[in-house]
Amino acid sequence: MSMNAKGRPTKPETSNISPQFGSALLQEEGLLHEVGHCDKTGVDMEKLSGRTSRLGYLERSEATGMVGLSEPEALRHYVRLSGRNYAIDLGLYPLGSCTMKHNPRLNEKLARIPGFADIHPLQPTSTVQGALQLMEELSHWLLEITGMQTVALSPKAGAHGEMCGMLSIREAILAKGELEQRRRVLVPQSAHGTNPATAAACGFEIDEIPANAEGRVDWDVFCSRLGPDVAAIMLTNPNTCGLFEPDIRKIADLIHEHGGYFYCDGANLNAIMGKCRVNDLGVDAMHINLHKTFSTPHGGGGPGAGPTVLSSRLADFAPVPFVKTGKTGKLQLVEQLNDAPDSFGRMCAFHGQMGMFVRALAYMMSHGGDGLRQVSEDAVLNANYLLARIKDHLSPAFSGTCMHEALFDDEFLKGSGVTTLDFAKALIDEGYHPMTMYFPLVVHGALLIEPTETESLQSLDAFADTLCELANAAKSGDQERFTQAPVKAPLRRLDETKAARHPVLRFQENLQNT
Amino acid sequence: MRYLPLLDEDRAHMLKTIGVDSVDDLFTDIPKCARLENGLDKLPEHASEPCVEQHFSELAAKNINAGSVPFFCGAGAYRHHIPASVDHLIQRSEFLTAYTPYQPEIAQGTLQTLFEFQTQVAQITGMGIANASMYDGSTACAEAVLMAARITRRSKCILAPNLHPHYAQTTRTLTHTLGIGIEQAATAIGADTDVMQQIDDETACIVVQSPNVFGEVIDLRALADAAHAKGALLIAVNTEIVSLGLLKSPGEMGADIVAAEGQSIGNSLNFGGPYVGLLACRDDKKFIRQAPGRFAGQTLDAAGKRGFVLTLSTREQHIRREKATSNICTNSGLCTLAFTIHMALLGDVGFRHLAKLNHQKACDLADQLSAIDKVELLTPMFFNEFTLRLPKSAHEVVENLAKRGILAGVPASRLFGEGIMDDLLIVAATETNSDIQLSQFATALAEELS
Known part of the structure; x- marks a missing residue:
């Protein structure tokens, strides 16, 4: 080993050992309930006056059992835990159907302005005119982008928006006196699981439509399933195979002819902004995932926001509350069901995800109409470039170009002893979050890749190189590299069967390290 | 566009790799009748960070935020201090x-x-x-x-x-x-x-x-x-x-x-x-x-x-x-x-202290408000929120006190519609309310009702 003048080594010894926890940058960290203490607190408060409570026998007599941390300990605990998460800010996050794009920090700053973050949902409306104006502006942008008649802002996530759309459809059918008769909702096989779950929660029966060999709705099957008992079709467009449904206008017309409605799952709106408007496609209702298309942070699983645009056929049935302009020009909230006689009801306690509205509107204004169109063009361009770069090494599920995401099956792994899961886990060792796996259900061992528009050419090239190299390694018989993966993550593969068979859902003293 | 990393030369290179002439060739599945030839030209063009920030500051300024006034709204959402x-x-x-x-x-x-x-x-x-x-x-x-x-x-x-x-x-x-x-x-x-x-x-x-x-x-x-x-x-x-x-x-x-x-x-x-x-x-x-x-x-x-x-x-x-x-x-x-x-910062000790402090503030406020002539406390057993019967419309009182810079709570009519409980006011106090704010509210309500 070489030494410098002070006798210190200048070069590390080479080693094949991969990073392990326990080093300065990769700290082990116990559970809160192991590192905390029941007598500790990290919050100083005003002293208690000693007056007796009014609660008498309903007062708690026992401690909660929770532990606390001082502020330095809390910072250390959660910063250490944060180091065990992958994130967009660390690298490409190619989860198909999830649109994991860059989250602008300006939007975080704006959402924290006290004038938005520190206002109460039931303050007099005279004291929240700016908030109501913001909701109106957001609505304007969403309606311009989609061409639809109205938007219900209150749904709190995509699936909640689906519910809003399907309840509007149900109400419209009820108003026509056809609810007894229209029981069936057509759902393509490639749909997100939320679609059939939503239709079922609205009391409908689900009729699954298979995909054709090109990954689109099978036209003949679709036609054969139409009838006077059909309430609606729930269709994702572009669909979850990453393909635009070229027959969409015909599908819409036909479902309308048969007295049904067209619900469009808006999860993939990122592919078509400024290229077409869903109203022109014949859509009656569509939720918009502000946490996908309009970049509000996904936060490890929410909060999302699912404003739902409605066509003129459904607009009257929208849920309360909503904003309207009063006679004096002041903005008002319609909150009582009595004031909205056709409304199907209420989706949640208050007005929706204001914090997400601020972020989404800031995102839209930053991009402008021109930028939003560029977003969709670049998202589709990036996906197609990636597809072109890797299509000879992996096996694309369908021929031709794609929209904002590219679907592959596991044909390229055939005979290698490597599964889709193994392939995905091996990506972790290469420094990437895996793509969506085993979804959609229409192809075997699906791998769905969505790079989004916020990846650079260099980033796409590096990812493409990695995918090709991995595919070749799998084919050349380096099975262990895949079946053992990941070996460079904080943890090796986790035993999900054990977790489900013997559920441990909270900390318990006697169950440590089982 | 600050959020989009591709350069025009990148786009040209990528189209060539894909084997198409223009990006529109990737959108040909969209029915012709539905294509937006001019994009979203009715929306404004992209805006700089200061420009967006300016707009949102103006909107925010039209709202009265809870922390800037004596504030007593609850009814399902509560203002607490966040470390x-x-x-x-x-x-x-x-x-x-x-x-x-x-x-x-x-x-x-x-x-x-x-x-x-x-x-x-x-x-x-x-x-x-x-x-x-x-x-x-x-x-x-x-x-x-x-x-x-x-x-x-x-x-x-x-x-x-x-x-x-x-x-x-x-x-x-x-x-x-x-x-x-x-x-x-x-x-x-x-x-x-x-x-x-x-x-x-x-x-x-x-x-x-x-x-x-x-x-x-x-x-x-x-x-x-x-x-x-x-x-x-x-x-x-x-x-x-x-x-x-x-x-x-x-x-x-x-x-x-x-x-x-x-x-x-x-x-x-x-x-x-x-x-x-x-x-x-x-x-x-x-x-x-x-x-x-x-x-x-x-x-x-x-x-x-x-x-x-x-x-x-x-x-x-x-x-x-x-x-x-x-x-x-x-x-x-x-x-x-x-x-x-x-919650980890509070711990059991802090959580219980916080609860007691909230209850105490609300008890103090309830005592002061119910001492006002013709104001009646309807909920003797409460935590940090209680309901008062006022001698006039609670909605009107809340609007008038808002003009004086006090957000006095939620009129029951806001929740239940007008006509049934117009004289009821739901009032919450938390650890964020100073003792001075409690007396400001009591003084203002007494004046409003006198």
């Missing part, structure tokens, strides 16, 4: 910009904090287990009703008369499609225990909020016994989770499912969202199997190290599709993190 470290930690990229933890090997940060969250929620509610969150308290309430119906295989649900009306409406909207019959007597202070008379052999559950929408604290024990005697479940609703630092927990009083709003811990008012719904229940296989939403569970990795995964997902929509227990997918991830960190 600075909470907001700092939840803005770490690794938490903020992560997806749902579907790849547990590289999502232990999120999964472990969810496990800690579930533990804390179970501990404060006194329940066996809790899930990884719902959208908010009202949707948690609706989901709890559906869960109770599945567990009992019954379809009648009785809502207590003083359940927050928005919770009642949300529950009705989200459950009636599945044949759940909702019964609810007219709202009336002191009438919640009357639901006992409505329980019969077809009742799946009774839903009782404590403290209720008027702030009244309810003894749930007799209600739990009455429900259980008929094979029905008690769903306890809580919209001010800080109250559980001072009150007997719903679990201790016999609740089977708890549906609550967790906003008070770690989350700002945000004009109503995002918030964090809490759903806790008995640690019973039958309950767990019918629960909505996600659970983080403990397990081991291939090398025998402890780790956490999303588990019991055979209940969920991505596996079970139309047979799922709920359609919920994305929930309130980052809000649960804020809750968990704030």
